[in-house]
Amino acid sequence: MSIRALGQRGRALGRQGRALGLRIGRAASSSASPKVPDDAAHRQRERDLILSVLSTVPSRREAQRFLKSVSASETMRSQREFEERQAQLAAAQGHAVPGEALRDAPSRARSDAEAVPRRLTAAVFVGGAQAERAGRLLAQIQRIGVAPVVMVAGGGAAAAAADYRDAIRSAHRLADAIEREGGRARPVNEGVFYNSPYARADLTVDPELIGAAVAQGQAPIITPLMADAALQVRVLETAPAAEALARGLALSSSTQHAMAGSGGAFSLLLARLILLGDADGLADGATFHRFVNLEEDHARVAQACAQPDALALMRTCLAILPPTAAGIVASVRSDPSLVLKGLISERPVATQHRSAAQRAAAASAAASAASAATAAAASAPSYRPLPNYPFVNVGPARTQPQPQPQPQPPVEAEPPTRFTLLRHGFRIQRHTRVDACDLPRLRGLLEQSFGRTLDGAYFDRLRGLEAAGGIEVIVAGDYQGAVIVTHEPVPGARPLAYLDKFAVLPAAQGTGMADILWAQLRRACPACMWRSRNDNGVNRWYFDRATGHFRAPPPESGTRWVFFWYHPPAAAPDPDEIRAGIRVAQAIPPSFA
Structure with missing residues (x-):
């Protein structure tokens, strides 16, 4: 990551931290608790709280959602719309849905202001x-x-x-x-x-x-x-x-x-x-x-x-x-x-919390790595490695020997803490034929999720791939979310598992739908590649889940793409396969008019 990118990321996190800090200050000042003496213990508690919140590193969307949630005027319009749709579906199917079955029918619907x-x-x-x-x-x-x-x-x-x-x-x-x-x-x-x-x-x-x-x-x-x-x-x-x-x-x-x-x-x-x-x-x-x-x-x-x-x-x-x-x-x-x-955060959290000694050792190792990267800048390949993930070299091989890592002091043994995140979730449907899906509802899901009109030939392309390499359509709930994977033919190699569409209805956001679909995708496809526009706001979500990426050079005209992929932890992909997959993915026609 370049110095400029690091600076931009730091400023973005700083703005989020200040917003959360201001909210914490307002909550503390508006509470009915008596004034706490300004002693060392109180100051330490405040530092611990601020560090705990800042260590969550939420995305901009997550920070905004959380700040709205703690606001006194929050009414969760998207949640109500989602529940109303679920209630309509349940009434049509003759059964109740979670949460809705317990609610008394209001005498009249209040407006957002009421x-x-x-x-x-x-x-x-x-x-x-x-x-x-x-x-x-x-x-x-x-x-x-x-x-x-x-x-x-x-x-x-x-x-x-x-x-x-x-x-x-x-x-x-x-x-x-x-x-x-x-x-x-x-x-x-x-x-x-x-x-x-x-x-x-x-x-x-x-x-x-x-x-x-x-x-x-x-x-x-x-x-x-x-x-x-x-x-x-x-x-x-x-x-x-x-x-x-x-x-x-x-x-x-x-x-x-x-x-x-x-x-x-x-x-x-x-x-x-x-x-x-x-x-x-x-x-x-x-x-x-x-x-x-x-x-x-x-x-x-x-x-x-x-x-x-x-x-x-x-x-x-x-x-x-x-x-x-x-x-x-x-x-x-x-x-x-x-x-x-x-x-x-709305996403599962990995095992990543360490002791103070382990954090100090990690910071020292990061400084050594940064120094080594500066020394080898002249021979650096044309890709940007993804932080904290192993990355496949798709650029030219390094020609200069790498400096030996400096010995690090021993760190104390402390088992990291972790937790399990659970959602009531959604039933999953799997299809290998596009005509087995409810196409009008699938089209509506894709167009609402992406905010664009689907090209008329999109489903015809999927039908053509059914015999060539195969497709997989994973539908969550009542078409509240879907994943479409195509197996694209690659000359002289095995087909490429390509993530063609990952869609979630706006009304289903905040229900864990994205993580549910991602888990199903990883089960269905142990290795997968996809592309995203360089300015796509979802790219950070992709960076967190990919094991590698490649930024295509700026074209003279058209779209600049970022290519992502993941693979099983024990099996690194072949660089030649990555290059061939990028060429195939780059040639896939656009799906929206």
């Missing part, structure tokens, strides 16, 4: 034995403008008096830990859960105490206690209590009605469901799952999942919450900046 303001919220379930260790994380979540609604995990069906006392004690310890970290918390020991003969579910939640705490800028720390018919207080099991709480929060997320206890000020905008326990995320043996599309992947993941209770709880609760909500399964010991990244 809609109830939304309060960005994260529902958090914390294991009782580890509860207080989550204090720092929850305080930081609260201070960036997200209202955490926390439930301390309960006991068994026949909990003893000691379990009752332990549950109360865990909730108060967690509230104290949040307060020590500069946040505000309110233990809510009883009155949230009850049995109602008029409710469809056996266990019901009264949201008034939760809404009152959120309205006062406090994180409600809920203890899963309930008095039974004999007026004996018992500790509820985690699974039914979590399901009841998710249902109660979903009912409080309507844009038509304010949440009980809020004084008519707001309803909830449920962004994340966070489960903090002993494990970093969901895994089966040596396989760690960074992202799970529950609608499609649940049966496969559940077969050997080492945390079946966590997976079942997430599946149940995400089916209740609005479709834009996502789940996070992480360790209570997680680096707070990692979970904040999961709140601000």
Whole structure:
């Protein structure tokens, strides 16, 4: 990356950081908490918070979406449009959709100006034995403008008096830990859960105490206690209590009605469901799952999942919450900046958080690499390597010997933290014939996604490729997203798997659709190439997911392309195949009129 490009990237990140910093400052100044003394501990907490937020490195779109979400006037028009379309589809098919089935039909639709303001919220379930260790994380979540609604995990069906006392004690310890970290918390020991003969579910939640705490800028720390018919207080099991709480929060997320206890000020905008326990995320043996599309992947993941209770709880609760909500399964010991990244960003996060010694060593190694790159600039090839990814040399070979790397000091051993991101997701359809698709809906999806009119001969080209090399069409949900891969003939070589189209409806943005489709693409095609216009705003998303790229020289006329590709980690592609693939991809005719 050139010095100019680095400078532009740094300035862009600086603007995003200042915007987020200003939002954090406004949230802190507008809260009802008493003034915190300006001592060393307070200053250190502020530095930790700012570094945690800046370390998320959100894209411009993600930063803008997050800032809109924490704004008091946010009404999530795209979410409502998406839910309305889902409700229409469900009514036509005779079944309910997640989230919509819990909403009462409003007497009349409010306009955007009349809609109830939304309060960005994260529902958090914390294991009782580890509860207080989550204090720092929850305080930081609260201070960036997200209202955490926390439930301390309960006991068994026949909990003893000691379990009752332990549950109360865990909730108060967690509230104290949040307060020590500069946040505000309110233990809510009883009155949230009850049995109602008029409710469809056996266990019901009264949201008034939760809404009152959120309205006062406090994180409600809920203890899963309930008095039974004999007026004996018992500790509820985690699974039914979590399901009841998710249902109660979903009912409080309507844009038509304010949440009980809020004084008519707001309803909830449920962004994340966070489960903090002993494990970093969901895994089966040596396989760690960074992202799970529950609608499609649940049966496969559940077969050997080492945390079946966590997976079942997430599946149940995400089916209740609005479709834009996502789940996070992480360790209570997680680096707070990692979970904040999961709140601000919509994409899965890799294992990349290291200790201070490891970061210092990495910075030293980067400085040495930069010095080596400067020394070898005269013989550098004509491509720009993709940072942090292995890259195939498609330019001339280096002729000068490379300097030997300097020995680095030993770094402390610290396992990196990670988490699993889950979405309720969408069903997946796969087709190998274009006429097996619903072509009018596929055309509408492509034209809405790209904002342009599809060329009349586009589907004819796909039909011609069916016999020559084959095609694959992956459709998500009810044509809310699609991937089209063509296998382009290459003279004297195997066909090129070419990503022809990657489309997501604007109304489905924020639902994890892009990551769901990308995971399906990687499964269907272990190696793939595609092209994008040099000024395409989606290129950063491509850079994050590609293993290599090549910027074509500026043409005298026409489009300047950037070519991307990925391949299996254990098998680097042949440079000759990359060059041949670029020539074939460059000659593909445009798809839009």
